[in-house]
Amino acid sequence: MSETVRRIGQGLVYLAAAALVGWFSQNPVYRAFPSDRAQIVLAFAHGGARVEECRRLSYEEIRALPPGERRPSTCERERRPVLVRLSLDGEVLLDEALPPTGLSGDGPSRIYREFAVPPGTHCVEAALDETGAWTERVWHSRVTVSLRPLDRLAVDFKADKGGFLYYNLEVDQGCR
Numbered sequence: 001m002s003e004t005v006r007r008i009g010q011g012l013v014y015l016a017a018a019a020l021v022g023w024f025s026q027n028p029v030y031r032a033f034p035s036d037r038a039q040i041v042l043a044f045a046h047g048g049a050r051v052e053e054c055r056r057l058s059y060e061e062i063r064a065l066p067p068g069e070r071r072p073s074t075c076e077r078e079r080r081p082v083l084v085r086l087s088l089d090g091e092v093l094l095d096e097a098l099p100p101t102g103l104s105g106d107g108p109s110r111i112y113r114e115f116a117v118p119p120g121t122h123c124v125e126a127a128l129d130e131t132g133a134w135t136e137r138v139w140h141s142r143v144t145v146s147l148r149p150l151d152r153l154a155v156d157f158k159a160d161k162g163g164f165l166y167y168n169l170e171v172d173q174g175c176r
Contacts, residue, residue, distance in 0.1 A: 037116040038147035040088070040124065044157040045108040048080040048100055048130045077106035080132035086155070087125040088117055097132065121146045123175035126164045128157055139163040143171040 033039060054075040062070050079100040086094040093115050101107035121144060128139040141164035145153055154167040 033150070034116060036119075036149050038119045038149060038151045038153070040086075040093070040115045040117055040153045040155065041113070042084075042086055042094065042115075042126075042155045043112040044155075045110045046082055046128070046130065046157055046159065047108040048082045048132060050075060051078040051080055052076040077104045079106055079109075080130070082109035083127075083129040083132060083134060084111065085125075085127045086115075088115075089123050090125075093117075117147065119147050119149045119151070124153070124155070124166075124171075125175070126155060126157075128164075142175045143173060144175050145169055145171045 052075075054073045056073045057071070062072070065071075081097040081099050083097050084094065085092065085096075094113060096111075098109035098111055099105070100109050124143050124145055126141045129135060130139075139157070139159070143166060145166070147153065147169070151169060153169050153171075156165045156167065157163065158165060
C-alpha cells in the first residue's frame, strides 16, 4: 500500500472520529434541570451540640497532666446529629437528622440537596436544631420568595451570621 493511500485512510478515520464526537456533543439533547421549574438548593456544614458538656478540671487533675497538655477544662469530642427541616408553602421538602462527620463523630453535619419547585411566589420555611431533639435551641426562618423558571435560590446556614442565609434572589422576611 502506498504512503499516500495510507495517509488518506488515516485522515478519513480522524475525520469520522471528529464528526462522531461533534454529533455526540450536540445529541441527544441533555438538560441538567427542567426549563419549566425553579430550584432551591440547601447546602451547609454545621456542628451539632456536644453529647457531653465540657467539664472544668480540678487543680489536682490539671497538675496530674503532663505540662504540655495542661488545660482548664476537658471536652468529649462526639457531637449530636443536626436536625433540619425545609418546607415550601407548608409542604415539607426535607426533614432529616444529619449525622456528624469524622471518625470520632466530632465533625460538622453536612448537607447538599437540590429541589425542583414550581415557579411563582412561595413561602420558604427552614428550621435547624443542633441538639438533635427539636428543643429550645431551634434556629427558624420564614421568607417569601418569587421564583421564575430556571431561578436558583441557595439556602445556607451560619450561626455566627444570624442563622439561615438566602442567596441569588431577593427575599422578603416573613410570609404573607
